[in-house]
Amino acid sequence: MSIHITTIWKGNMKFESTNPSGHNLFIDAGPENDGHGEGYRPKALMLSALAGCSGLDVASLIKKMKLKVDDFKIEIDANLTEEHPKFYDKVTMEFHFFGKELKEEKLQKAVDLSVEKYCGVMEMFRQFAELNIKTLFHNQ
Structure with a gap:
């Protein structure tokens, strides 16, 4: 079984990642790593x-x-x-x-x-x- 996701850079340290469920999630670094904390670590x-x-x-x-x-x-x-x-x-x-x-x-x-x-x-x-x-x- 093959699973495919796509993760797109949204600028700075933030990314948006697809999920086979159809729900996307955001990944971001915290302020200590130049991110804005607007997503999961x-x-x-x-x-x-x-x-x-x-x-x-x-x-x-x-x-x-x-x-x-x-x-x-x-x-x-x-x-x-x-x-x-x-x-x-x-x-x-x-x-x-x-x-x-x-x-x-x-x-x-x-x-x-x-x-x-x-x-x-x-x-x-x-x-x-x-x-x-x-x-x-x-x-x-």
Whole structure:
């Protein structure tokens, strides 16, 4: 399967990038790097892609398993190396589930399936970063 995107320079440090979904996004540097902060930072966008990829897997599995979850969020903390080219060498990803009737074992299975089998972005990150995955349950 081939995917094509086009990224167009909009002047200064800003770019507009197409997406197969039909939704474009802007990429820009922050003021500290001569940008105006009018778009996503490329490396942070990678972390959002990781959370989004795994989040979609887990949301789909929650639906298939007919689990009751009031809320769900993913938090990521990543360490960027000091030397160029700078990249993430350590990534901690926390899955937070909120609800009154959380089936922790099944939710953990959903997370594990995403982390170990389904999330392609996770597999890409494994090539260059140490991953630490945590699942937290908040029974309300």
